[in-house]
Amino acid sequence: MAIVALEFEESDLELALVVWLNLILAKAREFGMVFSHFYLQRQNDHWHAKAAGEKWRDGLERSVEVKGATLTMLAVKQIGPIWESRCVVDV
Secondary structure, X not given: XXXXXXXXXXXXXXXXXXXXXXXXXXXXXXXXXXXXXXXEEEEOOEEEEEEEEEEOOOOOOOOOOOOEEOOOOOEEEEEOOEEEEEXXXXX
């Protein structure tokens, strides 16, 4: 499993979700990878992230390609110990 590190600055929690998702999508296209494990840590406005996965290969099921995350229906909230996030993506 290969790991890609990402860092970015964003003070708004909801906008950070969109930035993070779009960074993951860009790295997936750049390296020809599919990610399956994610790690995200916040230090003030600075975010450290890792995405782990593998190169696209025969045998992996393909579906619709996501082009990018949008601000439509954007929400990030904590419900007890669980974080819930959502947004509409462009395909």
